[in-house]
Amino acid sequence: MNCQYCYDGTLAGLLTLYARLLAERAVVERISVTPLDQQSLFNSEISISADQAVAETFWQRLTKRLSDNSLKLLRRCLLADHPQQELLIYHYLLLEAEQGRKIDGMLAHPQVAPVWKLSQQVAREAHRYLGFVRFQQLQGGLYYATIAPDHRILLLIGAHFAERFSDQQWVIHDQRHGEGILYDAEKKEWLLLPMEVTAQPDLTPEEAQFQELWRSYFSTLAIPERTNLKLQQGKVPLKTRSCLIEFTV
Amino acid sequence: MATDLMDRLKILADGAKYDVSCSSSGSSRANSNGGIGSAASTGICHTWTSDGRCVSLLKILMTNRCIYDCAYCINRRSNDVQRVTLSPAEVAELTIGFYRRNYIEGLFLSTGVVRSADYTMELLIQAVRTLREQYRFNGYIHLKLVPGADPLLVQQAGLWADRVSVNLELPTRESLQLLAPDKSRDAVIQPMRQVSNLIVTNRAERKQSRKVPSFAPAGQSTQLIVGATGESDRQIVTLSEQLYQRLDLKRVYYSAFIPTVADTRLPARPEAPLRREHRLYQADWLLRYYGFSAHELLDEASPNLDSELDPKTGWALRHLELFPLEINRASYEELLRVPGVGVRSAQRIIQARRQGHLGIDDLTRLGIVMKRARYFITARGRYVGEIKLENSSLRSRLVDGPKQKRPVQLSLDLEQPVVDETASLITGEL
Numbered sequence: 078m079n080c081q082y083c084y085d086g087t088l089a090g091l092l093t094l095y096a097r098l099l100a101e102r103a104v105v106e107r108i109s110v111t112p113l114d115q116q117s118l119f120n121s122e123i124s125i126s127a128d129q130a131v132a133e134t135f136w137q138r139l140t141k142r143l144s145d146n147s148l149k150l151l152r153r154c155l156l157a158d159h160p161q162q163e164l165l166i167y168h169y170l171l172l173e174a175e176q177g178r179k180i181d182g183m184l185a186h187p188q189v190a191p192v193w194k195l196s197q198q199v200a201r202e203a204h205r206y207l208g209f210v211r212f213q214q215l216q217g218g219l220y221y222a223t224i225a226p227d228h229r230i231l232l233l234i235g236a237h238f239a240e241r242f243s244d245q246q247w248v249i250h251d252q253r254h255g256e257g258i259l260y261d262a263e264k265k266e267w268l269l270l271p272m273e274v275t276a277q278p279d280l281t282p283e284e285a286q287f288q289e290l291w292r293s294y295f296s297t298l299a300i301p302e303r304t305n306l307k308l309q310q311g312k313v314p315l316k317t318r319s320c321l322i323e324f325t326v
Numbered sequence: 327m328a329t330d331l332m333d334r335l336k337i338l339a340d341g342a343k344y345d346v347s348c349s350s351s352g353s354s355r356a357n358s359n360g361g362i363g364s365a366a367s368t369g370i371c372h373t374w375t376s377d378g379r380c381v382s383l384l385k386i387l388m389t390n391r392c393i394y395d396c397a398y399c400i401n402r403r404s405n406d407v408q409r410v411t412l413s414p415a416e417v418a419e420l421t422i423g424f425y426r427r428n429y430i431e432g433l434f435l436s437t438g439v440v441r442s443a444d445y446t447m448e449l450l451i452q453a454v455r456t457l458r459e460q461y462r463f464n465g466y467i468h469l470k471l472v473p474g475a476d477p478l479l480v481q482q483a484g485l486w487a488d489r490v491s492v493n494l495e496l497p498t499r500e501s502l503q504l505l506a507p508d509k510s511r512d513a514v515i516q517p518m519r520q521v522s523n524l525i526v527t528n529r530a531e532r533k534q535s536r537k538v539p540s541f542a543p544a545g546q547s548t549q550l551i552v553g554a555t556g557e558s559d560r561q562i563v564t565l566s567e568q569l570y571q572r573l574d575l576k577r578v579y580y581s582a583f584i585p586t587v588a589d590t591r592l593p594a595r596p597e598a599p600l601r602r603e604h605r606l607y608q609a610d611w612l613l614r615y616y617g618f619s620a621h622e623l624l625d626e627a628s629p630n631l632d633s634e635l636d637p638k639t640g641w642a643l644r645h646l647e648l649f650p651l652e653i654n655r656a657s658y659e660e661l662l663r664v665p666g667v668g669v670r671s672a673q674r675i676i677q678a679r680r681q682g683h684l685g686i687d688d689l690t691r692l693g694i695v696m697k698r699a700r701y702f703i704t705a706r707g708r709y710v711g712e713i714k715l716e717n718s719s720l721r722s723r724l725v726d727g728p729k730q731k732r733p734v735q736l737s738l739d740l741e742q743p744v745v746d747e748t749a750s751l752i753t754g755e756l
C-alpha cells in the first residue's frame with residue numbers, strides 16, 4: 078500500500094487532496110509538493126491534481142462544519158511554512174471527521190497539539206510583524222516595506238495596515254515568499270500579489286531624515302545600566318533586523 | 327529639519343525615558359474620519375531597546391525647562407543641563423512622520439513646567455489638538471497632566487488623549503514634601519480624582535448616546551518612584567490596591583530610583599533597586615489579574631517582598647495547607663494561585679480537561695511549565711514533586727537561580743494574557 082501523496086503546491090491542490098483522502102479515511106505517511114517536471118513513472122508517490130470545483134465544495138463544507146476556533150487554527154496552519162504542515166493538518170482533519178466539534182477541547186491530543194502549536198507560532202509571528210513593518214517613502218509618494226517572515230503572514234496582517242494607513246499608498250513585500258500586498262488608497266482595497274524586486278527604490282530626501290531621526294531616537298532610549306542584549310535578541314531576532322531601520326546603518 | 331532638531335529630540339527623549347509607562351494598550355480607536363491611524367486594543371511593540379524594553383510610543387518631553395526643583399529629577403531647576411524645547415507643531419510633525427513609517431503606535435508626551443502649570447498644560451493640549459484636527463490622527467496618545475493645572479484644562483486634555491496620567495512619584499505626603507517641595511500632594515491627587523470622576527460620568531453618558539465624545543478611553547495611570555524614600559513594599563502595594571479600587575486606575579508603574587543627581591535629601595544608591603522594582607511589578611500583577619489582595623501578599627510581620635522568591639511562590643509557601651491541588655478538580659481561581667501557572671495556562675487546563683482527565687504528560691503537551699508547578703499539584707492523584715511538601719526543603723528549590731538574576735521590566739506581551747491578539751486580524755476566506 079502506498080501512503081505517500083503529492084500535490085502541486087496550490088491551495089486548491091491541497092484541498093482537493095484532502096477531500097479525496099478524507100473521503101476514504103486514508104492512512105497517510107507523507108504529503109509533499111512536487112513540481113510537475115519531477116514527476117515520473119518511477120515516482121512512488123501518488124500525485125493528485127487540483128480540481129477547483131472539488132476544492133471549493135470541500136472548503137465550503139469545512140467552513141460550515143468547523144467552529145470559529147478550529148477554522149482560525151486551520152487558516153493559520155495553511156499559511157505556515159513548515160515541512161510537515163500538510164500532514165499535520167490532515168491528521169487534525171481526520172480526527173475532526175470522527176469527533177466533530179469535540180476536538181476544540183482536545184488540546185492535549187497528539188493529533189491536535191502539533192497543529193495548535195503551529196498555529197500559535199504563525200499567530201505570534203503575525204502579531205510581531207504588526208510592529209516590525211518599516212515603510213520607506215519612495216519618490217512618487219508610495220510607502221514601501223520589505224519583510225522576511227518565517228511564515229506567510231501577509232494575509233493575517235493586511236487588514237490591520239489597511240485600516241491604519243487608509244489614506245496612504247503602500248506595499249508590504251514578503252521577500253522570502255515572493256509575494257506582497259498592494260494597497261490602493263483610492264479604492265481602499267488591498268490585494269495579495271506575487272512580487273519580485275527589480276531595482277533599488279528611490280527614497281525621498283525627507284525619508285532619509287526621518288530614518289536618521291528614528292535611529293538617533295532609538296539609540297537614546299537605551300538605559301546603559303540595564304543592558305541586556307540577550308533579552309533584546311529574544312524579542313528582535315537577528316534574522317528580522319535587516320529590515321528594521323533602527324538596526325541598519 | 328536639521329541636526330538641531332536631532333539634538334533636541336535626543337535631549338527630550340533622554341529626559342522622558344525614565345518614565346516607565348510603555349503601554350499603548352487598552353484603547354481602540356477606529357480610523358473613522360478618513361484620516362490616519364487606529365489604536366489597537368492590545369498594544370503593539372515596534373522594537374526593543376538594548377535593555378530589552380518594548381518601544382511602542384514616541385516618548386518625549388515637550389521641554390526640559392522647569393520652574394520646579396524636585397530632588398530626584400534630572401530637569402530640576404537647580405541642575406545645570408542644556409535646556410531645549412519643541413514647539414507643538416514640531417511635536418505633531420515628528421509624531422506623524424514616525425507613525426506613517428510604522429515606527430510607533432503613538433505619542434507619549436510629558437514635559438517640564440514652564441511659566442505656570444496652566445501655560446504648560448495649554449502647550450501640551452495644542453500639540454495634541456494639532457495632531458487630532460490638522461493631521462486627523464487617530465493613533466494612541468498618552469498625555470501627562472501638569473499637577474496644579476486648571477480643571478477645565480484637565481478636562482480638555484482627556485477629550486483629546488487616549489490616556490492621561492499624573493505621576494504620584496512618591497508614596498506618601500511626607501516624602502513628597504521632602505523631595506518635591508513645590509508639588510503638594512493635593513495638586514497631584516486632585517486631578518487624579520477629577521479624571522476618575524470624568525471617566526465614570528463619560529462612560530455613563532456614552533451608554534446613552536455614542537455621539538458623546540469619549541474621555542480618556544484608555545483610562546489613567548500613574549508612576550511611583552521606589553527606593554528614593556523609606557516606604558515599605560507593604561505601604562506601596564497597599565497604595566496601589568487603593569488606586570486600582572478607589573480611583574479605578576488602569577496601571578501603576580514603578581520606577582526603581584537610580585540617582586541621576588546628587589542631593590543630600592536622597593539616599594545613597596539603594597541595594598538591588600531593579601530587583602525590588604521587578605518584585606513590585608509581580609505583586610501588582612497578582613493584584614490585577616490573579617485575584618490576590620495586598621494583605622495576602624504582605625503583612626506587618628513581613629512588610630517587604632522576599633527578594634529571592636516571586637510573590638506568588640512566597641504566598642504558596644506560607645499556605646502549604648492548600649496544596650497539592652488536583653488539577654482536574656481545582657477551580658480556575660485556584661489554578662491561578664499555583665506557582666508557575668499563568669492566566670493562559672489556567673485557561674488551557676480548564677479547556678482541555680473538559681474532554682477527559684489530564685495526566686502529567688498532558689500538562690507538558692499543553693505547554694504548561696512544570697518547573698515550579700510540579701511541587702504544588704497532582705494530576706489524576708499523582709504527585710511528581712519528588713520531595714515532601716514542606717517549607718524548608720521546597721524553598722531552596724524555588725528560589726530564583728542565578729539565571730534570573732537580571733530583572734526585566736514586564737512589558738507589553740504580558741499585558742495580553744487573556745485576549746487572542748490576532749483574533750481580529752484573520753481576514754476573509756483563503
Ligand code: SF4
Nearest residue numbers: 392394396399402438
Ligand atoms: S516638575 Fe517634573 S520636570 Fe520639573 S523638576 Fe519636578 S519632576 Fe522634574
